[in-house]
Amino acid sequence: MGERKSDERISAVLSVLSQRGELQVRLLPGLLGVSGATVRRDLAVMEETGLIRRSYGKVTAARRGTELPVNLRLSQNAEAKRRIGALASSLIPSRPLVMAMSGGSTVGFVAGSLAARSDLTVVTNGLGTATSLMTRKSVHVVVTGGNARSLSNDLVGSRAEKELRSYRFDYAVVGVDGISPEFGFTRHSTRGAEIDRIMLEQADHTIVVADSSKLGRVCQAKIADIASVDTIVTDSHANAPMVAALRRMGVTTIPVVVPPQTEDRCFPPREVPLSPSGPLEP
Known part of the structure; x- marks a missing residue:
């Protein structure tokens, strides 16, 4: 290799x-x-x-x-995130809109798919999201103020929160670290969760994007209850009973088809023993 x-x-x-x-x-x-x-x-x-x-x-x-640095998360489940980004972007109508978009690796793929749109104004606290949107110089991009979080490459704090509350958004697209029918949408960062919550509250239509590894995971900071979001876009490796549970709660949950995952040949299972305490949380 x-x-x-x-x-x-x-x-x-x-x-x-x-x-x-x-x-x-x-x-x-x-x-x-x-x-x-x-x-x-x-x-x-x-x-x-x-x-x-x-x-x-x-x-x-x-x-x-x-919480992994965002540059490391970009290479994890990249094909699933790319397909999630393409599908989520297709849900945004072709007309002049004002959108909120968070930071994060999966939202970055949504931003890349929207970069050619000339009818969008996007307000974001994600520096990576802003960069992806500006590649084609078509989308009007507004970046909030705030304090930079190096782990997530986004802006948080009272300045970012105040600016977001001054808008009413047609759509909000938010990435999360955990999705649980019982505990809702969660993130590692309390400050990041507050930003995401405001984006969802200020939007008429809300979309959460998350690869299947996030389903069933619960992190320390709650963003919102499951029923407060209109649509979840994930991938086809998502746990089927959990997808069914999310749908029963009234959330449109769309798993995009991703090819079967192949075993990483760099790490043969017989050569790397399990820890005595068993596998850690995925």
């Missing part, structure tokens, strides 16, 4: 750790197709940012439910 970029290598390691609990350091150079020195640099970055723990020749995930 050719050498991956650092973000892709780190994302691959974290993805496997979320499923298997631990990895043997000695296996990583061969599995990732890089030198031992490169692996050591990657692990040092992951340890410094609190993503992993290292001990006795192995690495483990630092804690359950850790």
Whole structure:
């Protein structure tokens, strides 16, 4: 296998750790197709940012439910997010509209699909979202003020909240970290959840975009109840009973078709033992 970029290598390691609990350091150079020195640099970055723990020749995930930096999330479930973005953008009518869009990797794919629209004004707190929208110089983009969160590359705080409350939106498109019929839509960040809540409250039509890994997950900060959103766009790997439960709650839930996931050949299951405590939360 050719050498991956650092973000892709780190994302691959974290993805496997979320499923298997631990990895043997000695296996990583061969599995990732890089030198031992490169692996050591990657692990040092992951340890410094609190993503992993290292001990006795192995690495483990630092804690359950850790919020990953947005640059790492971009490479996770990328095909599902691309298809979710394309479908969600098709739900936005072709007429002059004012929209709210949050930050996040999945919303970024929606933004990319909308970038050619010349009839949209989009207000966003997501710096990555704004960049995606401006690629074609067609969408009128308004970026809120606020304090920057480096993990999510978005703006939060009272300035962002005040600006969003000054608008009435035709549509809001928001990404989330967790979806649960019982606990609603949640995020890792309390400040980020408040921004998302305002976007949903100020919009006539609301869309949540989230790949299937978010269904069944509950994070610390609640955004809103399930019934407060009109539409959820996810992917076809979503848990079928959960999709049915969301639909029974009155939410239009659309799973876009994504090809079956193939096992990551970089990490043969027989070579990487499970942690004694079992897999961590996906």
